[in-house]
Each structure stands twice: as C-alpha cells, then as structure tokens.
Amino acid sequence: MSFNKKVSIAVIRRLPRYYRYLSDLLKMDITRISSKELSQRMGVTASQIRQDLNCFGGFGQQGYGYNVELLYREIGNILGVNNNYKTIIIGAGNMGQALANYENFEKRGFKLIGIFDINPQLIGKKIRNVEIMHMDKLEEFVKSNSVDIAIITVPYQNTREVAEKVASLGIKGLWNFSPMDLKLPYDDIVIENVHLSDSLMVLGYRLNEMRKAQEALKADSSQKQKEDKK
C-alpha cells in the first residue's frame, strides 16, 4: 500500500501506540474494530484516529471498521518492524544491560548484534548470547557488520565523544539515553533522544492536580455539611 510521504512526525510518533493496541486486540482474538471503539480503548478521539490512519491511505471501511490484523500488519510495515536493523549498545552499565535484556526490541525489528564498554570486568560477559566487547573493537566491528543503529548509554560526559565516534564510523541511527538533547552537525544522521524524566515530571504534575481536585471536593462537601447544619 502506497502512502503520502509528507506524514507529520506527530502522526508517526503516535503509530507505535496504535501498533501496541492492535497487538493487544489480536491477542484477545478481536478481528475488527470501529474507530469509535479503538478511540475509547486508547483514550483519543475517533476523529483523531481516522485522521491519523488516513495519512496512510485509510485501511478502514465505512460500516465495517478496521480489520485489526491488516491494520496491525500495515502499521508494522510503515514502522519497519521487518527491517531487522542491526543494532549495537554502547555502554554496558545498568541501563545498557537492561536494554540488552529487552526481548521486545527484536519483535519490533531491531536485532542486537554487539555490546561495547570500556570496563574490563564486563568484557567477555554475554547478555542473551551477545558478547560485551571492548570499545577498541568497535571500529573493526562496525566495518564488518554494517551496523544501522547505536544505542548510547554511556555517562553524560562521554556522550558527545561516543556519538561523534559512532557517526564517523558511518552509523546513521542514534538512540541516546543521556539526559541531553544530542545534536550532531550532519544531515544524514537520525537521532532520537530519550528523556525519561519528562514522563516522571508529567506523573508528578498529574498526581498534584488530582490531589488538588480531591481537596477542593472535600472542602466543598464539608462546607455543604456546615451549611446543612445551619
């Protein structure tokens, strides 16, 4: 299925979420769904869903809704879950090891083929049968393995240096976990910066708002009780 190339990044960023929801539906043997039902499950408007999926040529049929499996497969294709991106992790600390253990990445189209660190105590250790190698071996490894993506989980102060190194070796996709918006001055490199604390801050905000709403409710009802007693 061909689709409009000018899809906004905002729509693209929502696709993995559709993909997850559709995967859950398939697990529940739900084979078709209306945009209304899907919107209720996902907590977005039905018109948003129709708009988003129209960017890729629709997939829905009036009166029938969406064929879950077809939609799941098509979104997977758009996202490239069958692309088998060759992926390495640089930095085998806790975060690097946590990610290396994350089997879901393979299901999403990312094949972990190497892990690198400078800590001698980690070198030679295997995670899911992938060996941790010394950074000295990085260049040779990248040259003989056409690596697509480097996941960078090194300390903050080493991030830029490692990113420059990786870019100089021809790796075009960088997934950065240090708390900085990493940018490199090359047009042909794609970087996604992960900012874990953003989501935590939103949690704090929502928690605070909920508590304020509850207190307002309490104050209201105790005020009402007082008035009723009068």
Place this chain on the structure above:
Amino acid sequence: MSFNKKVSIAVIRRLPRYYRYLSDLLKMDITRISSKELSQRMGVTASQIRQDLNCFGGFGQQGYGYNVELLYREIGNILGVNNNYKTIIIGAGNMGQALANYENFEKRGFKLIGIFDINPQLIGKKIRNVEIMHMDKLEEFVKSNSVDIAIITVPYQNTREVAEKVASLGIKGLWNFSPMDLKLPYDDIVIENVHLSDSLMVLGYRLNEMRKAQEALKADSSQKQKEDKK
C-alpha cells in the same frame, strides 16, 4: 501566578521539554529569549510556544521576549519540581538500578527513599545510600513513610500484581516500565506508562525515510548524468 486549570495534557507533556531547554539556556548565561529564538532551538513553531505558555498566564512581554530564569522557575513550579515526591523503586534489576542511579530525578523533585526486590542477593545492597529491602518490608515501609510514587520495574508477568499491591497500600502515583499499558480500576491513582520501544520505532522509521530520500536523490542525479551524456 495563577493559571487556567483546564490545561490540556498535550501542553503539559511539552512542559518538561521547555524546562530542559530553559535550563540549558541558563547554563549558557542566556537571560532572555524571544519565542522565535526559542522555537528555532526547540524545533517547534513560535506560535506553538506562545500558545503553550499562554495557558499559564503568558510570562512573555511583547518586544522583550521571555525572561529565561523567571520562565524556568515558573514552569518548574507548575511541574512541581519543589514538591519532593517521596519515591520508591520496586524491582532492583538492571532497569531499577539504572533509575536508582539517576541523580537527575532529585533535581526534578523526586526523592528516592526506598528500593524493593525479592532477590536475596540484592537485599541489603545500597544504591546512592538507599538500601534495597525485601518486598516483605514494603507494607510497613509505605505505612511509616507516606510514599507518593512507586516506580515499577519488575518483570512483565508480575507487574499487575505489584501495581495492585502498591495501590492497596495507598500510593497514588505509579511509573510503570513494563511493556504494557497498565490500568487500574481506581479513579484516584495516576499512572504513567513508559514505552521505550515507541521511541526506537520512530528512530527506525526516520532512518528508513532518510535512506529512501537519499536513494531517490541518487537515482535522480544518475538519471540526470545519463541525460547530460546524451
């Protein structure tokens, strides 16, 4: 400063990003900035920035721009960076340990006060002076420490059980790292689900699009060369 309570969650989700950018500006001793400059740095439109910040009463002055420190402080207040949410981590595997080591959380208003696991080899170990305790101690600990937020980094199959436990103990904020959209049937509990692979999938998509664009460019130019030779 008072602000409109009905701020959409979409705006809230952008605030941590403003907060990070403003923090970077402060580090560079930049004290004021126009919405245009800020928009160029952040890669969003100036009108988006004005719209977002207007939800909270503005902060900007026509012809002057934004006072960086004031805006930074106000967004920090809105997000609650001074709220010192008492936070625990449940699951001291690699992800739990990585998060426990993440000093930035304290700067964002989250104080780590306890870590829990069931693995006897981990119990008693300390991370940044916070002891890993056995899950048996959770109830007592939560009762005597009015915990605000639980970070859940246990295996997928244990997530729901742990979340129910945590909720039953009165913890109102849950930050969930297992790859599921955790939902609980309580109105007074706030959950943020982290889906790391969403961002990786977007990276894969962007990488693929960039490559396709490059190939199209190459095909174009070789076509042109052929035509020029004729």
